[in-house]
Amino acid sequence: MDPHAIEGAGPGEDYVFVSYCRSDERAATAIIDLLDRAGFHVWWDGLIPGGERFGTLISKALEGARAVVVLWSRQSVESAWVQDEASWARDRHRLVPLSLDGCEPPLGFRQFQCIDISRGGPKAGNPAMQRALRAITDIMGRDPVEVGPVSRLPRINRRSALAAGAAVAVVGGGFAAWRTLIAPGKADANSIAVLPFENLSGDPRQQYLSDGLAAELRSRLSRNSLLSVVGQASSNAFRDRDENAPAIARKLRVANVLDGNIRAAGGQLRIGVELIDGKSGFSKWSRTFDRPMANLLDLQSEVADAVGSALAAQLGSAGKEPTERSGGTTSVAAFDSYLRGKELFDSQRDEASDRAALGEFTNAIGHDPDYAAAHAARSRALAVIANQYAQAGERRRLYGQAVDEARLAIANAGQFPEGHAALGYALFYGMLDIGAADGPYRRALELGGGSAEVQSLCALYRARRRQFDQATAAIERAQALDPLNPSLFKTQGRIRFASGDYTGAIVAARRALELNPKLGGVHGDIGNAQLMLGQIDNAAREFGAEGVALLAIPGRAIVAIRRKDMAVAARELELLRREEGDNGLYQQAQILAQWGKRSEALDVLMHALSVGDSGLVYLASDPFLLSLHGDERFKSLLRQLHFV
The missing domain is CATH 3.40.50.10140 (Toll/interleukin-1 receptor homology (TIR) domain)
Known part of the structure; x- marks a missing residue:
C-alpha cells in the first residue's frame, strides 16, 4: 500500500x-x-x-x-x-x-x-x-x-475525536x-456497554456472581445482530465507577450504558439495572428484580428480556436473542460452577487457576451434561493447558478431550458460536490440522460476529495461514467491539509481525502494555520485531523484561547469535531444552535456524511434528525460519500440516 x-x-x-x-x-x-x-x-x-x-x-x-x-x-x-x-x-x-x-x-x-x-x-x-x-x-x-x-x-x-x-x-x-472536525462522531444508536455489576452483598466471595451475571447479559445481548455490544475487557475497565456515564460512553463510543448492582443474602437475590443515555447521562429506564436464589436462571432471562424490550422501545426493534445460540442451562448449580470457572479462566493468572477453572467447568457439566457453554469452556481450558503447560504424553490426551468437548457443545447447541470457535482452536493447535480448522472458524464467525473473542481467535488463525486481509479485518472488528482490551492489541501485534510489518507490530504491542503493563508475552513480541529490524540492544532489553520462558529464552539466544557470542547462545539453547523439554521443540528450531544449523533445525521440527508441538502453527508465518523455506523437508512439513 x-x-x-x-x-x-x-x-x-x-x-x-x-x-x-x-x-x-x-x-x-x-x-x-x-x-x-x-x-x-x-x-x-x-x-x-x-x-x-x-x-x-x-x-x-x-x-x-x-x-x-x-x-x-x-x-x-x-x-x-x-x-x-x-x-x-x-x-x-x-x-x-x-x-x-x-x-x-x-x-x-x-x-x-x-x-x-x-x-x-x-x-x-x-x-x-x-x-x-x-x-x-x-x-x-x-x-x-x-x-x-x-x-x-x-x-x-484526540480522546474525543472518535469514529469520525x-x-x-x-x-x-x-x-x-x-x-474541519470540531466534535466527536456520533455513536450508533444501537450501541451499548454493559458495565460490571456492583456487588452490594458485602462479601467479596460473591464478586464472581456480580461479574458473571453482567457477562452473561453482555453475551446474550451481543448475539442480537441488531445490537453493537462492547466487549468484556473494555467494560470491566470501569469497574470502580470513577467516571460518569457520558465519560464512559465517549471512551467506549456507545450511545447507551447499562449499569447495575446485585445483592445476595439469605437465599434471596436483588438485582437493580439502569439503562442510561450515553450523551446526557439521564436514565432511560430502570428496574429492580427480587427473586429467590433458586430462581437465578429465570431471573437472568427475565433481566435480559427486560433490557431487550427497553432497547426495543428506544431503537424500534432490538428483539430477543436467538435462544438456540445461548448454549445455556436450566440448572442453577451448573450455572454457578460455570461462572466460577469463567472468573478463574479469564484471570489468566497461572497454571493453577487454569486447572481450577477446568475443575469448575467439569462440575458444571456434572450438574447438566447438556450444558453447551460449559462444554465449550471446558474445551478451551483443556486446549490452553495442553498448549502452555503439558508435555507430549499429556498434551495429546488433553487435546483429544478438547476436540470431544467442543463437538459435544455443537451437538447440544448447533448455533452457539463459542462451540465452533472452541473446535477450531482444538483442531488448529491440538490436532495440527490447519485445513480441518477452517470450517469451524468460519461458522464461529458467521454466528458470533458480535463477539470480540470470536473475532480475535479467527483473526489469529487467518494470520497463521497468511490470509492477512481477513486477519486484519477480524482483529479491527474485535478492537471496535472491545477497544480497551490489551489482549486484542497483543494479537494485532502478532498479526502485523507475521505480515512483515515489524514497526507496526511494535506500535500495537506498546499499546497493549499501556493498557496492561503486566500482560505476558508482549515484551518478547517487541523483542522479536526489534530483532527483525536489527535493533539488537533494544531487543535484548525487551527479552530481559519478558516473563514467558518460551519467548525470553529463544530471544536471548538469538540476540547472542547476532552478537556472535555462540557460547551464550549454546547455554540458552541448553536451558530451553532442560526447562521446557518437548514443549519447546519449535523454539529450539528457531534458534538453530538463526544459528545457520538448518539440518538440525529441520530434525527438531520433524520431532516436534511427531509429538504434536503446538508451536508448529507458526510454521508458515515465522520469519525466523525463512532460511529453511527452500528445503524439501520444510515443504513436506507445510503439506502435512495442510498449510498448502
Whole structure:
C-alpha cells in the first residue's frame, strides 16, 4: 500500500509525522496547529479513535512521512513508543527533535542538535520555533512559508475525536478534511456497554456472581445482530465507577450504558439495572428484580428480556436473542460452577487457576451434561493447558478431550458460536490440522460476529495461514467491539509481525502494555520485531523484561547469535531444552535456524511434528525460519500440516 494513500494525499504529497507523549498533548496540538498554518500536511494520532481500531495506519503513516518531528520532554524520554518512532526517523535521516521543557534527549539521540523551544513555547513568535520550521522545510525540500494567522477552529481533543476521525482517515477525506472536525462522531444508536455489576452483598466471595451475571447479559445481548455490544475487557475497565456515564460512553463510543448492582443474602437475590443515555447521562429506564436464589436462571432471562424490550422501545426493534445460540442451562448449580470457572479462566493468572477453572467447568457439566457453554469452556481450558503447560504424553490426551468437548457443545447447541470457535482452536493447535480448522472458524464467525473473542481467535488463525486481509479485518472488528482490551492489541501485534510489518507490530504491542503493563508475552513480541529490524540492544532489553520462558529464552539466544557470542547462545539453547523439554521443540528450531544449523533445525521440527508441538502453527508465518523455506523437508512439513 502507498503510505500516502492512507490520508487521501495525492502521490508525491509529502507530510510531517508528529511523535509525542500523551502527557504533552496540549503542546503537541499547538505545534500541529502551527505546522498546519505553515502549510505542512501533518499526521498525528489524534486522527485515530482512542481504541485505535485502525491502528495499522500509525505504522503506515510513519513509513510514509518525509519528516518526523519528535517532541522530547521529561515524560517522553521515558516512553519506549516515542523512542521507537524517533529511532525509525533517525536511521532514515528524517528526524527533527524539539525539546518542550529544556530536557536532553535520551542516549542515542544526543548527537543530533535538539531545538529547545521551552523559553518561548510552541508559538510562531518564538525564534526557536522558527528554526524548527526551517529544519522541517530543509528535510521536506521546499521553500519556507510564512506562518498565517492563528486558527480560529476549536481544538480537537484526540480522546474525543472518535469514529469520525477514523472514518475520515480511512475513506480518504485527506489532511484538509480532518481539520474541519470540531466534535466527536456520533455513536450508533444501537450501541451499548454493559458495565460490571456492583456487588452490594458485602462479601467479596460473591464478586464472581456480580461479574458473571453482567457477562452473561453482555453475551446474550451481543448475539442480537441488531445490537453493537462492547466487549468484556473494555467494560470491566470501569469497574470502580470513577467516571460518569457520558465519560464512559465517549471512551467506549456507545450511545447507551447499562449499569447495575446485585445483592445476595439469605437465599434471596436483588438485582437493580439502569439503562442510561450515553450523551446526557439521564436514565432511560430502570428496574429492580427480587427473586429467590433458586430462581437465578429465570431471573437472568427475565433481566435480559427486560433490557431487550427497553432497547426495543428506544431503537424500534432490538428483539430477543436467538435462544438456540445461548448454549445455556436450566440448572442453577451448573450455572454457578460455570461462572466460577469463567472468573478463574479469564484471570489468566497461572497454571493453577487454569486447572481450577477446568475443575469448575467439569462440575458444571456434572450438574447438566447438556450444558453447551460449559462444554465449550471446558474445551478451551483443556486446549490452553495442553498448549502452555503439558508435555507430549499429556498434551495429546488433553487435546483429544478438547476436540470431544467442543463437538459435544455443537451437538447440544448447533448455533452457539463459542462451540465452533472452541473446535477450531482444538483442531488448529491440538490436532495440527490447519485445513480441518477452517470450517469451524468460519461458522464461529458467521454466528458470533458480535463477539470480540470470536473475532480475535479467527483473526489469529487467518494470520497463521497468511490470509492477512481477513486477519486484519477480524482483529479491527474485535478492537471496535472491545477497544480497551490489551489482549486484542497483543494479537494485532502478532498479526502485523507475521505480515512483515515489524514497526507496526511494535506500535500495537506498546499499546497493549499501556493498557496492561503486566500482560505476558508482549515484551518478547517487541523483542522479536526489534530483532527483525536489527535493533539488537533494544531487543535484548525487551527479552530481559519478558516473563514467558518460551519467548525470553529463544530471544536471548538469538540476540547472542547476532552478537556472535555462540557460547551464550549454546547455554540458552541448553536451558530451553532442560526447562521446557518437548514443549519447546519449535523454539529450539528457531534458534538453530538463526544459528545457520538448518539440518538440525529441520530434525527438531520433524520431532516436534511427531509429538504434536503446538508451536508448529507458526510454521508458515515465522520469519525466523525463512532460511529453511527452500528445503524439501520444510515443504513436506507445510503439506502435512495442510498449510498448502
